[in-house]
Amino acid sequence: MLRIAPVVLGLLGCPISLAAAQDAPRGSECLAMAQQPPRVTPVSLRAAAAKDDNVTITYAGHSTYYIDTPGGVRIATDFSGAYTTGRLPDVVTMNRAHSTHYSLFPDARIPHVFHGWNDDGSPARIFERIGDVLIRNVTTDIRRYFMDDSSGEMIKDGNSIFVFEVAGLCIGHLGHLHHKLDDSHFAAIGRLDIVMVPIDGTYTMSLDGVSEITRRLRASVVLPMHRFATPLDEFMSRIGQQFEIEERAERSLTISKETLPQAPTVIILRGV
Template sequence: MLRFLAVVFGLLGAPVAPAAAQDSPRSECLAMSQAPPLATPVGLRRLAAKADEVSITYAGHSTYYIDTPGGLRIATDFSGAYTTGRLPDVVTMNRAHSTHYSLFPDPRIPHVLHGWGDDGKPAQIAERIGDVFVRNVTTDIRRYFSDDSSAEMIRDGNSIFIFEVAGLCIGHLGHLHHKLDETHFAAIGRLDIVMVPIDGTYTMSLDGISDITRRLRASVVLPMHRFATPLDEFMRRIGQQFEIEVRTERTLTISRDSLPGTPTVIILRGV
């Protein structure tokens, strides 16, 4: 009898995973960062259909609005103080202070994502919303609003949010207070566009954030959380391997195909 059952199970094969497990969202950016590089002939790239474009608008402080090809609107570090255009569909927040989050967002916003856990555990976000996959990587944050590097830290109190849309991997470092280790970089994966705080005091030193930016080596770097930081100083520290481009408009419209060939710091109007 046992032999008969073994034969039957052998014919049936391995058990099928539940539908929920099969349909769970996955990160394409992590998959691409871990896969070996593939060379695509130039001729095939030219024949490919034009990639969908994403619009990224600087609203103020550390808030960027991301408008997707599918019509979704996302606001980063949303406090309600920096608005532009229509109400966002998705807002992300970290646990820094009042200029980075709101406990009373407009109730018409359907998706409010906190970068901290409400139950004392790390926030774990991996959601498919419209044409965007949103996920987070937690970091620690100083308990008090201070530039004192020895201040007590709240474990997993901040999140780096990553938005995967139209073949692009877009990261927002949030109110980052410490250097990233190898586990952070592995969890972040590949980034095409990264938004970095350059205040040099309340988040990280310019040397620290410049080191992280060089390590991430995104095609596009969008500064934010600037205060009075001289832009020339950030440009000097970021290194000669990055191009610098100052724009007169607040919005960057970009696609996978139009990413610059050399890593470029793009400074939008208002930054």
């Protein structure tokens, strides 16, 4: 006897399978939250509410942070394979600025590999829910200088900013950013609670340029990366006095939506 899977009507009345409808990723909460004013939670309630929603972020080196979600998904950003810590990641994201930000031959045991570019020159389009995290990207341009071409011209959509939505947190990684962002970029990024920012001041953007972006994003936590020899006070003097600074002796930060700092804070993890 022929079995027919139950169907539901999708957009425009087109039938889709019930299984496909159930598996379809939910929409971005961070884009929705961008339209709302920031929510302030009293300190007395913050500690009580932070139970199983902790996300751990660990600095491995260069532009690679590891994000461990409450559901056990492990993500590595700008993954080249050179900067590792703990168990193998389940998800890696890459930018192709140069070989310290990607690998064409990642460990075959990594189930999910996301490039921030398409080889055919079209924009990469990533919107995937893996376990308890939604991963999406916003494309940016890249200078040809980093593609063995000294012309300095820009390749449109050659890189990506990645956004990770998990446990009510909106976490952004700016990647190897080469230019200022316009309103369309900020709209596509949405609201960020935590942002990872390159502060080398030369290979990516000037300190003035990246500081302007950092201020506009208004994330509660700023995690510097791609630092090289940049003095921290030089970066801090540019992003403004509204940001506090914390230097940690640990490489890891454990945080939840309810334990975000009330004042915007730059957190310097060990090794940055």
